[in-house]
Amino acid sequence: VKGSSPAGIPPVLALLVAASLTLMTLDRLGPASAVLTGGRAAARQALSPLQAAGEAAVRPLGELAGGLSRAGALRRENARLRREVTELRSQAARAEALGRENALLAGALGLVPVDGAAPPVAARVVSLPNGRAGSTFVVDRGSEAGVRPGMPVMASGALVGRVVRSSRGWAAVLPLADPTSAVGIRLSGSGETGLAEGAGRSAGLRLDLLDPAVAVAPGELAVTSGLRHGRFPPGLPVGRVAPASQRGEVRLRPLAELGRLEIVQVLRWEAPA
Amino acid sequence: VICRFGALLLIAVVADATLASFSASALASPDLLLLSVAAVAAARGRERGAAFGFASGLAADAFLATPAGLCALAFTLVGHAAGAVGAGRRWRPWACAVLTGAACLAGFGLVSVGAALLGAAPLVLPGAFGPTAGGVATAALVAPFAFPLVARLLAPRAAGR
Numbered sequence: 518v519k520g521s522s523p524a525g526i527p528p529v530l531a532l533l534v535a536a537s538l539t540l541m542t543l544d545r546l547g548p549a550s551a552v553l554t555g556g557r558a559a560a561r562q563a564l565s566p567l568q569a570a571g572e573a574a575v576r577p578l579g580e581l582a583g584g585l586s587r588a589g590a591l592r593r594e595n596a597r598l599r600r601e602v603t604e605l606r607s608q609a610a611r612a613e614a615l616g617r618e619n620a621l622l623a624g625a626l627g628l629v630p631v632d633g634a635a636p637p638v639a640a641r642v643v644s645l646p647n648g649r650a651g652s653t654f655v656v657d658r659g660s661e662a663g664v665r666p667g668m669p670v671m672a673s674g675a676l677v678g679r680v681v682r683s684s685r686g687w688a689a690v691l692p693l694a695d696p697t698s699a700v701g702i703r704l705s706g707s708g709e710t711g712l713a714e715g716a717g718r719s720a721g722l723r724l725d726l727l728d729p730a731v732a733v734a735p736g737e738l739a740v741t742s743g744l745r746h747g748r749f750p751p752g753l754p755v756g757r758v759a760p761a762s763q764r765g766e767v768r769l770r771p772l773a774e775l776g777r778l779e780i781v782q783v784l785r786w787e788a789p790a
Numbered sequence: 791v792i793c794r795f796g797a798l799l800l801i802a803v804v805a806d807a808t809l810a811s812f813s814a815s816a817l818a819s820p821d822l823l824l825l826s827v828a829a830v831a832a833a834r835g836r837e838r839g840a841a842f843g844f845a846s847g848l849a850a851d852a853f854l855a856t857p858a859g860l861c862a863l864a865f866t867l868v869g870h871a872a873g874a875v876g877a878g879r880r881w882r883p884w885a886c887a888v889l890t891g892a893a894c895l896a897g898f899g900l901v902s903v904g905a906a907l908l909g910a911a912p913l914v915l916p917g918a919f920g921p922t923a924g925g926v927a928t929a930a931l932v933a934p935f936a937f938p939l940v941a942r943l944l945a946p947r948a949a950g951r
Contacts, residue, residue, distance in 0.1 A: 529837045533844045533866045540859025541908070553858045560852045564803060571808035647807035649821075650922060651905075652853045681855045691855050 551660065551684035558655045558687035561644040568647070635785040637671070638662045640688070642778045650696040653681060653689040656781060664688045664783050667748070671782045675754045675772030676700070676741060680783065688783070692775055693755065694721060702755050702769070703742040706734065710742050713755060713769050722756060722769040735760045739769050750786050794944055795830070795842060802826040803849045820928035821894050823850055827869045828893035828933070829940035832881055836873025843869025856905045864900035868893050883934035890933035894926040 544550050640656035658664050660683050668680045670690045678698070682689040691698055698715040702724070711726035726733070737758045743751030756769035806822035823846045831839025847865030851858050872893050881889070 527837060527840075527870075530840050530866070530870050533840055534863060537844065537847070537859045537863035537866060540862060541857050544858040545908075557852045557858060560849075564807070564852075567800070567804045568807045571804050575808055647810050647853045649806075649810050649850075649853065649925075651855050652810075653855050689855065697855070 550682075554659075554682045554684035554689065555687055558644070558684075558689065561655055565644045568645075635663065637782040637784050638664055640664070640781055640783055642781060645776070645778070646692055646695070651691075652695065653691050654678075654775075654778065656688050656690060656783070657686065658783065659683045659685050659687045661685050662783075663785050665787065667788055669749050669753060669784045669786060671753065671784060672773040672778050672780070675756070676749065677771070677773045677775065677778065677781060679748065690781070694771055694775060700749060700755060701742040701744040702739040703751070704733065704758070705738040705740055707731065707737070709733070710744065713739065716768065721759065721771055724758070724767040724769050726767070733758050733761075733767055748788055750784070753784075791944075795838075795845070798826060798830070798940065798943060799842070799845055799849065802846065807853070820932045821897075821925035822929070822932075824865065824868065824894045824897045825890050825929040825933055825936055826940065827865055827897075828872045828890045829886075829937045830944065831869045831872035831893075832875075832879070832886070832889060832937060833941040833944050834873070836870045839869035839873035840866045841869070843867070854901075856901060857908050860904045860908070861897075861901055864897050864904065867900060868897045871896070881937050886933040886937040887930040891926055891930040894929050898922050898926070 540553070544553050638658050640658035640662075642654055643657050644655040646652035646654045656664075656670075664680055664683045666680050666683060669676055670678045670680060676693055678690040678692040678695075680688050681691045693700060693713075693715060694717060695715040696717060700713050700722075701710065702713045703710045709726050709728060709731050711724055713722040713724050716723045724733075724739070735758050739755045739758065741749040741751055741753040741755060743749065754772055756771040759768045759770045761767050802822045802825075809820070809822070827839065827843045827846055830842040843865035844862050847862030848859075850861040850865065854861060872889060875889065
């Protein structure tokens with residue numbers, strides 16, 4: 518057939534499929550994978566000014582529509598947040614005192630820091646996820662700083678995701694709220710354990726408790742349980758329980774807001790083999 | 791011609807990222823990359839559809855946690871198949887929507903299966919179905935408006951002008 522290869526496949530299609538397969542093969546090889554990850558991060562950084570410009574153009578419309586529909590709710594939320602700030606300041610003061618006491622006691626008992634993990638790496642967010650399932654954000658520290666796939670990423674003292682790729686100077690992080698992400702959690706008040714699955718950038722995390730009959734108090738803090746295949750160390754703050762929806766679905770509101778990330782910390786903790 | 795294809799790709803990538811960032815759970819955000827692949831394939835045939843699919847797949851790969859080249863492969867196949875269905879036809883609105891819906895489903899399916907086979911982050915977790923179904927449905931709704939625009943943008947210019 519004219520314009521087809523002997524196998525009947527059009528040459529252009531064969532060429533593009535071969536190029537794709539070559540990329541996939543290179544991605545699975547160590548050194549070439551680092552080059553490709555760097556290339557992907559560079560491409561995203563090149564696109565990020567355009568993405569930021571697009572978001573800046575659309576944001577006023579979105580905020581206007583959202584503001585009109587949520588004016589009353591915003592006033593109530595503002596009052597609630599003021600109460601929370603007062604309470605949190607008091608808790609912070611108590612936590613500081615407890616931290617000092619804990620350090621003194623740990624020193625007296627000769628305890629070593631948890632897991633003996635290396636100090637965390639601070640990194641700047643250079644590109645945000647695009648909102649699609651499976652999309653990542655990029656930070657400007659990579660393998661040269663000891664950042665490796667699987668490491669937890671924190672912001673404002675709370676877990677925001679985990680590294681899925683790293684190369685020299687770059688690392689891609691899968692956000693916790695992504696629909697393809699899941700983390701085992703424990704509620705700090707009741708001690709109930711469950712699974713928090715990403716529900717999208719603005720919808721937070723969907724909470725599935727092992728015991729669905731248990732009553733969950735809104736505002737309760739959820740921390741990592743360390744049970745979900747050991748992907749995260751235990752005790753990292755994840756989010757607070759949001760008021761239950763009309764359908765009875767319980768959600769977690771992440772403590773760190775993904776859209777406002779600038780600086781994050783990569784915990785150089787690796788899951789036990 | 792390459793400039794026009796490039797401009798279309800850039801618009802699709804930026805608009806897709808912008809809309810997806812603002813929509814709650816990405817439920818209301820159309821999958822503009824696969825929509826544009828279907829529209830290009832419908833307007834200019836399977837070879838250009840496959841080439842545009844490859845380029846837009848590379849752009850999608852840059853944002854996703856999937857292995858590099860996986861979206862490029864899936865979108866190439868989608869572009870070729872969409873072009874083979876009937877390039878150059880006069881597309882009725884419902885046919886644009888059906889072709890786009892099928893292209894989005896095929897693209898998502900191929901990427902999910904590929905990611906699962908390669909042991910990468912699976913896109914087939916239950917939580918991913920809602921946003922993906924929303925992206926497919928809204929892309930199909932937008933398709934009857936997008937197809938004529940893309941066809942006009944990529945129409946061959948008359949010789950001598």
